[in-house]
Amino acid sequence: xxxxxxxxxxxxxxxxxxxxxxxxxxxxxxxxxxxxxxxxxxxxxxxxxxxxxxxxxxxxxxxxxxxxxxxxxxxxxxxxxxxxxxxxxxxxxxxxxxxxxxxxxxxxxxxxxxxxxxxxxxxxxxxxxxxxxxxxxxxxxxxxxxxxxxxxxxxxxxxxxxxxxxxxxxxxxxxxxxxxxxxxxxxxxxxxxxxxxxxxxxxxxxxxxxxx
Amino acid sequence: xxxxxxxxxxxxxxxxxxxxxxxxxxxxxxxxxxxxxxxxxxxxxxxxxxxxxxxxxxxxxxxxxxxxxxxxxxxxxxxxxxxxxxxxxxxxxxxxxxxxxxxxxxxxxxxxxxxxxxxxxxxxxxxxxxxxxxxxxxxxxxxxxxxxxxxxxxxxxxxxxxxxxxxxxxxxxxxxxxxxxxxxxxxxxxxxxxxxxxxxxxxxxxxxxxxx
DNA sequence: CCTGGATCTTGCCAGTGACAAGATTCTCAC
DNA sequence: GTGAGAATCTTGTCACTGGCAAGATCCAGG
Numbered sequence: 001x002x003x004x005x006x007x008x009x010x011x012x013x014x015x016x017x018x019x020x021x022x023x024x025x026x027x028x029x030x031x032x033x034x035x036x037x038x039x040x041x042x043x044x045x046x047x048x049x050x051x052x053x054x055x056x057x058x059x060x061x062x063x064x065x066x067x068x069x070x071x072x073x074x075x076x077x078x079x080x081x082x083x084x085x086x087x088x089x090x091x092x093x094x095x096x097x098x099x100x101x102x103x104x105x106x107x108x109x110x111x112x113x114x115x116x117x118x119x120x121x122x123x124x125x126x127x128x129x130x131x132x133x134x135x136x137x138x139x140x141x142x143x144x145x146x147x148x149x150x151x152x153x154x155x156x157x158x159x160x161x162x163x164x165x166x167x168x169x170x171x172x173x174x175x176x177x178x179x180x181x182x183x184x185x186x187x188x189x190x191x192x193x194x195x196x197x198x199x200x201x202x203x204x205x206x207x208x209x210x211x212x
Numbered sequence: 213x214x215x216x217x218x219x220x221x222x223x224x225x226x227x228x229x230x231x232x233x234x235x236x237x238x239x240x241x242x243x244x245x246x247x248x249x250x251x252x253x254x255x256x257x258x259x260x261x262x263x264x265x266x267x268x269x270x271x272x273x274x275x276x277x278x279x280x281x282x283x284x285x286x287x288x289x290x291x292x293x294x295x296x297x298x299x300x301x302x303x304x305x306x307x308x309x310x311x312x313x314x315x316x317x318x319x320x321x322x323x324x325x326x327x328x329x330x331x332x333x334x335x336x337x338x339x340x341x342x343x344x345x346x347x348x349x350x351x352x353x354x355x356x357x358x359x360x361x362x363x364x365x366x367x368x369x370x371x372x373x374x375x376x377x378x379x380x381x382x383x384x385x386x387x388x389x390x391x392x393x394x395x396x397x398x399x400x401x402x403x404x405x406x407x408x409x410x411x412x413x414x415x416x417x418x419x420x421x422x423x424x
Numbered sequence: 425c426c427t428g429g430a431t432c433t434t435g436c437c438a439g440t441g442a443c444a445a446g447a448t449t450c451t452c453a454c
Numbered sequence: 455g456t457g458a459g460a461a462t463c464t465t466g467t468c469a470c471t472g473g474c475a476a477g478a479t480c481c482a483g484g
Contacts, residue, residue, distance in 0.1 A: 008431080026322050031471060040433045042473085047431090050472070104321060110238050112382045120382075127386045143402075149388055150398040153377060154370075157399060161373025165365060170324045170332075174339045176361055186362040187369060190355075193405070220462080243440060252464045254442085259462090262441070426484090433478070440471080447464070454456085 009047040011037050013061065016054060020101035025108055030054070052110055056119050059111045062102030063122035066095040067129055074133065085137040086192045088130060089159045093184050096163035103167060107160070130155055143193075158191045221259040223249055225273065228266060232313035237320055242266070264322055268331050271323045274314030275334035278307040279341055286345065297349040298404045300342060301371045305396050308375035315379060319372070342367055354404075370403045 015036050019028050030044045030051055037043075048054040073091030074084040096103040105111060111119070134151045138144060143151060165171045166180050177183045227248050231240050242256045242263055249255075260266040285303030286296040308315040317323060323331070346363045350356060355363060377383045378392050378399075389395045 024321060024325050026325075029471065030473095041471090042434080043432055045432095045473075107376075109236060109316060109320070112380055113236050113238075123382070124386055146402060147398065150395065150402060153374075153387055153389075153395055154399045154402045156383070157373030157377045158366075158370055159373070160376060161369030161371070162365075164319075164372060164376075165369045168324055170335070171368070174336055175365055177365075183362065183365055186359065187366045190358060190362060190366040241440065242442095253440090254465080255463055257442080257463095428483095429481085431478100431480070433476100435476090436474085438471105438473090441469095443468085444466085445464100446466105448462080450461070451459085452456105453458090 008037070008039065008043060012044055012047060012054065013058060016058060017101040020058075020104055025055070025101075025104050028055075052114055053116075055105050055108060055111050056114055056116045058102060058105040059108070060116075060119045060122045062099070062106045063119075063126045065099070065102060066092055066106075067122075067126050069095045070129065081133075081137040081140040082142050082192060085133045085142070085155075086188055088133045089155065089162070089191060090184065090188045092159045093163045093166060093188070096167045097180075097184075100167055103163060107164065127152070127156065130159070155191070158187075162187050162191075220249070220251065220255060224256055224259060224266065225270060228270060229313040232270075232316055237267070237316050240267075264326050265328075267317050267320060267323050268326055268328045270314060270317040271320070272328075272331045272334045274311070274318045275331075275338045277311070277314060278304055278318075279334075279338050281307045282341065293345075293349040293352040294354050294404060297345040297354070297367075298400055300345045301367065301374075301403060302396065302400045304371045305375045305378060305400070308379050309392075309396075312379055315375060319376065339364070339368065342371070367403070370399075374399050374403075 012033055015033050016028055019032065019036075028051070030048070031041045034041045034043055044054070048057065070088045070091040073087040073094075077083045077087035131148070131152050134155055135148060138146075138148060138151065162184065166184050172180055175183070224245055227245050228240055231244070231248075240263070242260070243253045246253050246255050256266070260269065282300045282303040285299040285306075289295045289299035343360070343364050346367055347360060350358075350360065350363065374396065378396050384392055387395070
C-alpha cells in the first residue's frame with residue numbers, strides 16, 4: 001500500500017458523513033475515522049487541526065450543497081416568485097431529510113460556537129439567497145405590509161424549525177401523522193400562506209443515499 | 213466537611229446549567245462538575261449514570277420550566293385565544309433567550325437520540341399544551357381552513373426555529389437588526405398573521421439571570 | 425540529484441467516562 | 455438504641471480520545 005493515502009481529506013469527510021448518519025455526531029472521533037480508513041491515529045491531524053475543524057468543513061459543504069439544491073428547486077418551480085420562494089424552503093427541508101449528516105453538522109453547537117471565515121461566508125451566502133427569494137416574492141405582491149428583515153427571519157426560522165422537526169423521530173412521533181412529506185408540504189403552505197392547490201415538484205436527492 | 217454533600221444532585225444540575233451557559237455544552241464534563249463542587253470524580257455517578265443522563269434531566273427540567281413560563285405568558289395575555297396562542301410562542305422564545313442552558317439541552321442531539329420516558333413525557337406535555345392553544349385559537353376562528361396537525365407542526369417549527377435563530381449570535385449577526393426582542397415580536401406577528409397593533413406583555417425571567 | 429514541503433507514522437501525555445470495590449453516613453424497622 | 459441495609463461518596467483502575475512532538479516517507483521543482 002502506498003505510504004500516501006492519496007486523498008485522505010476527502011475520504012475523511014466522506015467517512016465522517018457516514019458515521020454521523022449512522023451513529024450520530026457524538027460517535028464521531030478522529031481516531032475512529034483513522035481506523036476506518038486504515039491510517040495512523042494522527043494522520044487526520046495533517047488535514048484538520050481538531051475535531052471541530054472537520055465538523056466546520058462538513059457544515060460548510062452542507063451549506064453549499066443545500067444551497068445548490070435549493071436553487072435547483074427554485075428553478076424547477078417555474079417563474080412565479082412565490083412558488084420559487086416556497087421551493088427554496090421546501091427543498092431545504094428535503095435536503096435535511098436526505099442528508100441528515102450535513103444538516104446535523106450545520107446545526108451542531110460546537111460548529112456554531114466556532115468562528116470560521118469560510119463557514120461564515122457559506123452561511124451568509126445561504127441567507128443571502130433566501131433574502132433574494134423573499135425580496136423577489138415581496139416585489140411581486142407577497143406580504144407587502146411586512147418588513148423584509150422580518151420576513152427573512154421568519155423564513156429562516158420556519159425552514160430551520162421545520163427541518164429540525166421533520167428529520168427527528170423524537171418529534172415526528174408526537175405528531176399524529178404518518179406521511180412526513182405530506183406534512184412538510186402542508187407546513188410549507190402555511191409558511192407561504194397559500195392554499196394547497198399548487199404543489200411544486202421536489203427533486204430527488206442525494207449525498208447520503210448515494211453513499212449508502 | 214460533611215462526608216455527604218447534602219444535595220449533590222441539585223447542585224450538579226445547577227452547576228451544569230452555569231457551565232453550559234458560560235462555556236457551552238461541549239465544555240460540560242462530569243469530572244469538571246465534581247471538581248467545581250469539591251467532590252470526588254466518581255461522585256456524580258451515584259446520581260447520573262452517565263453524561264447523557266444528566267443532559268436528559270436538564271432537558272426535562274427545561275421542558276417543564278419553559279412550559280410553566282409559557283402558561284404564565286398565556287395567562288397574562290388575557291382571554292383572547294389568538295393572543296394566548298401568540299403568547300405561548302413568544303414566551304417560549306423569551307425563555308430560550310433567558311435560559312440558553314436549558315434550551316441547548318433540549319435541542320442537543322445527544323439528548324434527542326436518547327429514549328427516556330420522563331423526558332418523552334415532558335416533551336409530550338409541552339406539545340400537548342401547544343396543541344391545546346392551537347385548537348382553542350382555531351375554534352375562535354383562527355385559520356379554520358388548515359388541519360390542526362398542520363397548524364401544530366407549523367407552530368412547533370416556528371417556535372423552535374425562531375428560538376434557535378434569535379438565541380445564537382451566529383445567526384443574529386447575519387440579519388440587519390439591532391433589537392432582537394423587537395424582531396422576535398415581529399416574527400411572532402407573522403406567525404399568528406396579525407397586524408402589529410397589539411403586543412402582549414412579556415414576563416420578566418429567569419433562571420440564568422437568577423443564578424448569575 | 426537533492427532539497428524543501430507535504431504527508432504520514434510512532435510515541436507520548438493529560439483529560440474523560442465508566443466500572444469495581446470499599447468506606448462512610450443515613451434510614452428505619454425492631 | 456441498635457443493627458441491617460440502602461444511599462452516598464472515595465479511591466483505584468482501564469480503555470479511549472485529542473493533541474503534541476519528533477522522525478520517516480513521499481512528492482515536486484530546480
